[in-house]
Amino acid sequence: MTAHDSAFAATAASPVFFDDEHHMLRDQVRRFVETEVKPHADRWEADGMVPRAVLRKMGDLGFFGIRYPEAFGGSGLDERATVVWAEELGRSTYSGVAITALVHTDMASVHVWNAGSDAQRATWMPRLISGQAISAVAVTEPGAGSDVKGIATRARRDGDGWVLDGAKLYITNGVHADVYCVAAKTDPDARPSQSITMFLVEKGTPGFTVEKVLDKHGWRSSDTAELRFDKVRLPGSAVLGTEGRGLYEIMKNFQNERLVIGAMAMGEAQAALELTLDWVKTRRAFGAPLWDKQAIRQRLAMLAAKVEACRQMVYATARRAALGEDVVREVSMIKALAGELVNEVMYDCVQFHGGMGFMSESTIERMARDARVQSIGGGATEVMLEEVAKRM
Template sequence: MDGTGGMTRGAGLPWAGGEYELLRNQVRRFVEKEIKPHADSWEEDGFIPRSVLRRMGELGFLGIQYPTEYGGAGMDAVASTVFAEELGRSTYGGVAIATLVHTDMASVHVFNEGTKAQRARWMPGIISGEVITAVAITEADAGSDVKAIRTRARRDGQDYVLNGEKLYITNGVYADLYCVAAKTDPAAGSHGISMFLVEKGTPGLKIARALDKHGWRCSDTAELVFEDCRIPAENMLGVEGQGFYSIMGNFQNERLVLAAMAIGAAQAAIDMTLAWVRTRRAFGGVLWDMQAIRERLAMLATKVEAGRQFLYATAWRMAAGEDCIREVSMVKAFCGELANEVMYTCVQFHGAMGFMRESPIERMARDARVLSIGGGATEVMLDVVASIS
């Protein structure tokens, strides 16, 4: 429970040490110097300055898995997991999710499904932080059930015309480029969904409202409305009718980094609580002297370490090109639930201070709640596991 994140002790493992540890140390320094001193004000403002994302771009953080030809680092899923864990460990879930949506949930559609021309146009700016992305799939009646989306895209000559609404879109207010899911053939079920690129400022695209959230306060989240939003046919991503399969494929990367973010946040909460109970005086001693508290924290630390090793083993397999849908679903469910278990106990051990807004653990507990919901609710993940087992 020393806060090292377990990676030094696991230095003999293939996903520890080397370039991964160099990346971890670089991200950790960035977090300490350029996120933690300022993020409280970002929480109040409800957004993260664009200069912060551009700085991440300068350091190579926004293109970890993308090829060097576009300015990326050419690394793998393990490196993205390291990045996500360290952002989670920052204790600011809003910063982490705004960044990870851009790097691992939205821009992946441009790279994976984009034409050579689309990649050439957008990927350099995405990797530098000049172009911020969002993915617009979720609707009021369609979250994990992607097939239920109602947004339509109708072909009209050399254009498509989009009509519909999207909800809970992270980076929805400040994004420059949206990857939008819409039905091009409403009668074809999952075979009738396509993906499109829509630029901010396109006539017919409206940001209906910024949403007021329980946690992740410094990440902007929006409701989007498309009213006869006309875009060139060349803005389609991939093949018409194949968008559902693109979304499902990209979910694996999304769920992996969300699990990593959860592990990072859980580790930070344990470290913070250890420091608190070792100094908080009660009943003639400190809280750490109480066996029940020591043992509960030790068990939580054990679960976090188990989750971390499962997480990195899965990332290693993904990097090797293996099909890991079952394992990714497991690790997303386990880590999302574990983060909430950790936060609940850590708030408890902080006592009344854990309920105060001035305490970081209070914010972290709010931020963690959505980790068992977003990117695939725990119940959905477990149903995936059950269907494959």
């Protein structure tokens, strides 16, 4: 990319938001994407999964332990590192790969760290950080998506243990994970905020099955499943955190999850703009490159401005979160804004690619499919806007 293109290139991370270690991490992830992801990810799209060997390599490089203490094999970094990790994975153009890794690092394993007992942490964290084990979080159900309080999966006491019954839907890493953080109602008569408990369930537990491997519109290299729990017997030690406090644990991590999705979406949007800029400068129509058309230049310029503004909000919010500030309102804004913006960017980028943008062989076609779920997963735009409105 030439200096002339720099307005559309990913802006150098501001030293106000990032330290040297964050810049080093960005370079490391970017190199990994170029050498280990892009040359092979088309095959993973066809296979419907990221190979375990690749995930293990991510663990070996320290990517899975970015936020965890050095004592467990991690790096002990903060939310800013998470944003760097997510943004660079988004820039890969293979969002199925990105979400496979990000669910493990920032949406599932965090439950083990945040709520796990000393024994649970000692058993699982070294394996999760190294990539020897992959995790999934199972909250969504056929009748309960963004409305977490509406889940119907039940866990009832049975002696010193529990019996788990129910189903989970749209579970990322649901096919190939080794351990699942599962939300279930343990006291249906209690207030909704005190009725849910999280459980740690290992693959292979009798009665726990992958009911169906789901076929998706996008994120093709990410495995997604419907899970079934039929009289699954769990020991008392399977409770993750405090009984009846599961909803709080879920909501607590939603802030991190939504910030991560926002960063990933901005990486996707930036990559799409760069691809489209290269295309319109070489594709000729009516005797001149498309870039010579003022309407196209100005539309891309406006999209670049919007992406930069949203990215700076992601960076600033990550810094505030690292300082321990309350950023629920800002994270809700980011999730709503980034999810809609990445789809706006993809729409115009496909448009400017013309017929090629509609062909499955083109990168932008895949990216547009992948981006569609960004305004749905992790909290639909409408739900996020209500969270913002409550805090206005």
